[in-house]
Amino acid sequence: EDEYDFRRLESKWRPIWDELDLFNVDKADPELPRKYVLDMFPYPSGDLHMGHAEQYALGDAVARFWRHRGFNVLHPIGWDSFGLPAENAAIKNGGDPKDWTYNNIAQQRDSMRRYGASFDWSRVLHTSDPEYYRWNQWLFQQMYKRGLAYRKESFVNWDPVDQTVLANEQVLADGTSERSGAIVVKKKLTQWYLRITDYADRLLDDLDQLEGRWPAKVLTMQRNWIGRSYGADVQFQIEGRDEPVTVFTTRPDTLHGATFMVVAPESDLAAELAAGASADVRMKFQDYLQQTQAMGSIDRQSADREKTGIFLERYGINPLNGDRLPIWTSDYVLADYGHGAIMAVPAHDQRDLDFARAFDLPVRMVVDVTQGPDAPTDTDGNAIALADLDPAASGEALTGDGTLINSGELDGLSKDAAIAKAIEILAARGTGTAATNYRLRDWLISRQRYWGTPIPVMYDEDGNEVLVPEDQLPVRLPDGEGLDLKPKGSSPLGAATEWKTTQTPDGKPAVRDTDTMDTFVDSSWYFLRFISPNNHEAAFDPEELAKWAPVDQYIGGVEHAILHLLYARFITKVLYDLGYVNFTEPFTALLNQGMVVLEGAKMSKSKGNFIKLSDELGEHGVDAVRTTMLFASPPEEDVDWATVSVAGSGKFLARAWRLAKDVTSAPGVDVAGGDVALRRAVAKVLAEVPQLGETFKYNVIIARLMELTNVTRKAIDSGVGAADPAVREAVEVIAMMLDLFAPYVAEDMWQLLGHETPVAFAQWPTAEAALLVADQVTAIVQVNGKLRDKVEVAPSISDAELEQLALAADGAKRAIGDGDVVKVIVKAPKFVNIVVKG
Ligand code: ANZ
Numbered sequence: 002e003d004e005y006d007f008r009r010l011e012s013k014w015r016p017i018w019d020e021l022d023l024f025n026v027d028k029a030d031p032e033l034p035r036k037y038v039l040d041m042f043p044y045p046s047g048d049l050h051m052g053h054a055e056q057y058a059l060g061d062a063v064a065r066f067w068r069h070r071g072f073n074v075l076h077p078i079g080w081d082s083f084g085l086p087a088e089n090a091a092i093k094n095g096g097d098p099k100d101w102t103y104n105n106i107a108q109q110r111d112s113m114r115r116y117g118a119s120f121d122w123s124r125v126l127h128t129s130d131p132e133y134y135r136w137n138q139w140l141f142q143q144m145y146k147r148g149l150a151y152r153k154e155s156f157v158n159w160d161p162v163d164q165t166v167l168a169n170e171q172v173l174a175d176g177t178s179e180r181s182g183a184i185v186v187k188k189k190l191t192q193w194y195l196r197i198t199d200y201a202d203r204l205l206d207d208l209d210q211l212e213g214r215w216p217a218k219v220l221t222m223q224r225n226w227i228g229r230s231y232g233a234d235v236q237f238q239i240e241g242r243d244e245p246v247t248v249f250t251t252r253p254d255t256l257h258g259a260t261f262m263v264v265a266p267e268s269d270l271a272a273e274l275a276a277g278a279s280a281d282v283r284m285k286f287q288d289y290l291q292q293t294q295a296m297g298s299i300d301r302q303s304a305d306r307e308k309t310g311i312f313l314e315r316y317g318i319n320p321l322n323g324d325r326l327p328i329w330t331s332d333y334v335l336a337d338y339g340h341g342a343i344m345a346v347p348a349h350d351q352r353d354l355d356f357a358r359a360f361d362l363p364v365r366m367v368v369d370v371t372q373g374p375d376a377p378t379d380t381d382g383n384a385i386a387l388a389d390l391d392p393a394a395s396g397e398a399l400t401g402d403g404t405l406i407n408s409g410e411l412d413g414l415s416k417d418a419a420i421a422k423a424i425e426i427l428a429a430r431g432t433g434t435a436a437t438n439y440r441l442r443d444w445l446i447s448r449q450r451y452w453g454t455p456i457p458v459m460y461d462e463d464g465n466e467v468l469v470p471e472d473q474l475p476v477r478l479p480d481g482e483g484l485d486l487k488p489k490g491s492s493p494l495g496a497a498t499e500w501k502t503t504q505t506p507d508g509k510p511a512v513r514d515t516d517t518m519d520t521f522v523d524s525s526w527y528f529l530r531f532i533s534p535n536n537h538e539a540a541f542d543p544e545e546l547a548k549w550a551p552v553d554q555y556i557g558g559v560e561h562a563i564l565h566l567l568y569a570r571f572i573t574k575v576l577y578d579l580g581y582v583n584f585t586e587p588f589t590a591l592l593n594q595g596m597v598v599l600e601g602a603k604m605s606k607s608k609g610n611f612i613k614l615s616d617e618l619g620e621h622g623v624d625a626v627r628t629t630m631l632f633a634s635p636p637e638e639d640v641d642w643a644t645v646s647v648a649g650s651g652k653f654l655a656r657a658w659r660l661a662k663d664v665t666s667a668p669g670v671d672v673a674g675g676d677v678a679l680r681r682a683v684a685k686v687l688a689e690v691p692q693l694g695e696t697f698k699y700n701v702i703i704a705r706l707m708e709l710t711n712v713t714r715k716a717i718d719s720g721v722g723a724a725d726p727a728v729r730e731a732v733e734v735i736a737m738m739l740d741l742f743a744p745y746v747a748e749d750m751w752q753l754l755g756h757e758t759p760v761a762f763a764q765w766p767t768a769e770a771a772l773l774v775a776d777q778v779t780a781i782v783q784v785n786g787k788l789r790d791k792v793e794v795a796p797s798i799s800d801a802e803l804e805q806l807a808l809a810a811d812g813a814k815r816a817i818g819d820g821d822v823v824k825v826i827v828k829a830p831k832f833v834n835i836v837v838k839g
Contacts, residue, residue, distance in 0.1 A: 003662070005655035007622030010745040015114065018748075023759055024064075024119045026075050033073040037549045038064040039528055039588075041557025041565075042079045045105035046086055049112040051597040051604065052558075054614050055640060058630040059594050059699075060556040061118045062741040066694040068119075069737060069765050075549050076119055077531040079126035080106050083134070084520045085163065085180065088452040088486055097481040098452040102129055112615075117623055117744040119761060124534045128523035129452070133530065135475030136540040137522055138457035140572070142468050143579055145458075149196045150446075152466065156267070156336075157445060159188035164488025165449055166192065168519065169442055170226075170564045187267070187294045192447040193456060193516070197571045201227055201439045204570055207586055215591040216637070219562040226563050228440025233424050235344065235433040237262065237317040239328070241277070246270060246317060249339030249438050252346065253427065254419035256321045257408040258367035259344040260357065263310065265334040266293040268341035274313040274328060285311050286330065293332045301332045308333065308356040319344075320432035321423070322409065331356060339438055351398040364393035365407065368416065373403035444568065446519040451478070451486050451493040453517030459503055461511045469513075470506050476513065492516050525568040526576070528552050528587060546582060555588040562593070592697060595639040597630075604642075612642055624743035625651040631699040631742050654746045657710050657735055661750035663717055666729045668755035675727025677772075679716045682709060683731045684772035687765065690738060699741065706738055729754070737763045782807045783834040784816035800827040807833035 002009075022028065026035075040060035043053060064076035087098035094101075106127060113120065126133050144150040158167040162183035171179045178185050197204075205227045208220050232251035239246055248262070264271045266289055275286040289311055293301070310331030317326045326344070333352050334343050347357035348366040357364050370376060371387050379385055392398050405411040410426065411419045427433025447456065455476040457469040469476055479500040486493045494501065494515035505511045526540075532549045533542035551573075566588070573587040596603065599610045617626050628650040633640040672680070686705050693702050713731040717723045733754055740747035740760045751760035775795065780803060782790040790812030794803060804827050807813055813835060820837035827833050 005658045007624060010749050011623060014745050014748050023761060024076060024121045025123045026073055026121055029073040035549060036067045036072045036553045037075045038554045039552045042081050044081045045102055045109055047105055048108050049614055051612055051614050054626060055597050055630050056594055057116060057118045058627040059636050062631060062699050063554055064119050065741045068761055071764055076121060077124040078120040081524050082127045082129040083453045083523055088450060091481060092486050099481060124531050126530055126534045131475045131477050134454040137454040137518060138474050138476060139540060142457055144195060150193060152191055152193050154191045156187040157190050157192060158185045160185055164490050168445055192445050194443040194445050197444045198441055200571050200574055201441050203574055205229055210586060214589060216593050222562045223567060230438050232436055233433050234436040235427060236320060240316045246342050247340045248342045248344050249436060250344060253423040254416055255346040255349050255367050256423055258346040258348050258365045259319055259326060260347060260363045260365055261345045262317045262326050262328045263331050263334045263343050263345050265336035265341040266290045266330045266332055268336045270342060271330045274315050278314040282314055304351060308359045348392045349399055354392050354398040367406060367408045368403040369406045370399045370401045370403035373401055375401045446522055447516040448519055449492040450517055451481055453520060456514040456516055456518060458514045459511040461505050461509050467505045467511060521564060521568050524565055525572040551584045552588045555591045559593040594636050597640045597642055600643040601641060621647040621651050624654055624746050628703060628742045632703040635700055636697050653707055654743055657739060658746050658750055660713055660732045661753040663723045664729050664732050664754060665724045666726050670726045670729055672726040672730045675730060676716060676721045676725050679727040679731055681772050682712045683734050684768040686734060687768035688773055706735055709735055736760055737765055778830045780831050782810050782813050784813055785837055789813050789816045794830050796830050798830045800829045803827055803829045803833060
């Protein structure tokens with residue numbers, strides 16, 4: 002009991018905290034202002050690891066901070082508990098994915114309690130509970146009724162190892178699956194989609210509201226993902242074909258520079274044109290198509306790939322100048338962007354130029370970039386002649402602004418003016434219009450897997466879609482035990498004959514949709530369910546929503562920068578349009594924590610550089626690990642576990658705890674008469690820490706508490722003594738602030754100091770203004786050893802500064818008179834002696 006022992010503190014306080022249900026927001030004073038602080042909820046993949054420890058140390062510091070600042074803080078936790086790993090574990094080891102999932106949840110939950118995270122445990126939710134996924138189904142149906150959920154047959158990204166469809170977002174830049182690492186292929190299937198593209202403009206424009214509140218990097222990633230570009234749809238007649246072909250271009254100003262056209266190999270148009278070509282081309286086209294389909298889209302467009310393609314023996318007609326343009330097919334044109342066909346302008350587009358040079362096609366300059374605002378210069382700053390910039394020779398396309406040439410009616414115009422003029426001419430002739438394009442695609446949510454939310458739709462005998470009536474929701478998953486869960490390209494639920502067989506509301510035979518939803522649907526609105534998790538009448542309660550939503554501070558990894566956040570923003574806007582919520586952005590502020598690494602490298606079991614959280618907790622204790630996580634660096638940066646000292650954190654906490662043991666004054670003692678120097682030190686911390694907390698500078702806060710701990714220890718051991726009221730004041734402040742990172746130590750200190758209520762709700766006092774005034778010291782100014790003047794200076798003054806002041810002091814000037822100053826002896830901040838001769 003006399004020594005700091007983290008094991009004793011943890012086993013002492015954990016049951017007491019559990020018993021008290023401390024962070025249940027419904028038990029707090031309803032008059033308090035509110036904040037909603039949310040950590041991205043975990044996937045129950047096993048026990049908590051170092052990454053979780055970093056995230057929850059941070060999120061908990063944020064939540065605790067706002068409680069100490071007088072807010073009732075909603076800080077809920079739950080589990081994102083549907084998904085493939087559970088299913089794969091069941092395939093490997095037998096059993097039901099449910100068992101694996103809920104066992105892991107139980108383990109993580111225990112670990113979080115041990116970790117002292119200040120969650121409201123009355124609000125726990127699991128997305129795999131029928132009580133939760135019922136509302137996924139409800140949400141899907143709401144969207145279906147408004148035309149925002151629809152089915153279509155299309156090429157999908159197919160993961161041949163996991164045997165499932167992937168969203169574009171899950172296909173990595175090299176064309177492999179984010180899940181299995183397999184090379185993703187295209188497959189034609191009928192699938193459910195959510196119409197996120199209807200929201201593209203709002204998803205983009207509303208990002209402006211988040212400027213400064215979300216990491217700039219995340220905003221950029223969202224913008225690029227949505228990828229809006231302005232330009233024109235231009236129609237080209239095709240020789241020997243009735244219908245014109247439309248291409249999307251961002252540069253209609255360059256129409257006169259078009260020298261060929263390219264269509265995507267897997268487009269219907271390519272197939273049609275190839276079918277009419279010679280036998281040789283038909284055969285080459287088939288091979289080329291197969292090659293293309295085995296490739297990822299990002300890889301296909303990469304600028305440094307060698308260009309390949311086939312001439313389809315057909316010609317298009319340029320609507321501006323009547324030029325005849327050969328039509329090629331090449332994989333650098335994507336079937337699902339724009340119209341799957343382009344006009345190629347090799348002089349001003351790099352990929353078109355690479356292609357033209359590979360196949361010896363003409364290159365025609367139509368923008369004189371030497372006449373533009375960013376005219377190129379040589380190394381001496383001299384202008385370069387246009388003839389020396391010829392892309393056909395240099396291999397560098399001229400993509401900059403400039404003045405139009407070789408372009409008939411557009412000649413002499415700037416790029417922007419020419420874009421407007423070209424669109425005007427095309428529109429007048431009925432061969433083109435202004436157009437906007439997006440990279441964003443509709444959200445494919447069907448998954449051919451078991452462990453997810455059943456899609457609440459059935460099909461009658463004619464194959465018509467029929468919604469499962471709302472009063473029959475949830476459509477529950479049948480037991481996984483006994484079902485063959487192995488991936489085979491169709492959902493395992495297809496084999497659940499009894500489950501699958503049902504009736505339409507008017508009694509006709511029907512079968513259920515056997516696919517399940519992408520688990521990103523589950524996480525796209527869970528933050529709203531936390532607000533009324535136990536409401537069985539509705540997904541969320543409007544009154545409660547008004548109190549808490551939207552989330553004030555969201556905390557999680559940057560790996561969710563695109564998908565999860567985009568989907569959550571989309572669903573929020575949908576719910577806004579449906580009248581369920583009165584805000585359009587779900588997360589007012591976002592913080593991305595860094596990773597925990599070892600010697601600069603990501604930790605992984607296979608690399609053998611894996612640090613086990615439970616080992617660290619066992620050796621150093623929860624508080625020391627949490628403090629270390631936040632002391633190591635600002636939260637956005639990575640923590641390198643090889644460079645930290647957890648033992649050092651432990652020693653600091655022991656020193657702090659020892660202070661509380663030593664205090665001998667009674668609680669409530671009047672601090673006004675306490676030692677002024679120590680009170681000033683405390684006041685500085687009180688004034689500075691709230692600012693630091695609002696900007697997440699926990700590392701600096703910990704450094705300040707370390708300093709204050711040392712100063713307080715010195716005061717106790719020197720003349721001030723343990724009975725001085727200033728010592729009590731200092732130790733109380735240390736305990737209240739340590740609660741952000743080291744709740745066990747803080748609680749125990751608080752109790753040792755004689756308090757009977759939990760430290761978590763102790764309000765930080767405000768610093769007394771009088772104590773914050775910068776101190777001054779009096780420096781003595783002597784001339785030849787005799788006191789001649791005094792000056793008031795800051796204690797931090799340098800010798801040089803003090804010398805200047807002393808020489809300028811009236812008393813010193815008089816004493817020096819006409820004499821020569823031969824030497825000045827300075828001991829800042831208190832003493833100066835000026836030696837004068839003659
Ligand atoms: C002619 C042109 C001239 C173009 C020029 C660019 C520069 P963003 O900005 O990403 O929207 N493009 C259109 N559809 C395509 C497809 N399905 N696959 C590959 N490329 C496609 O890009 C729009 C530009 O990308 C379009 O403008 C088109 O090339 C090409 F000096 O048209 B451009």
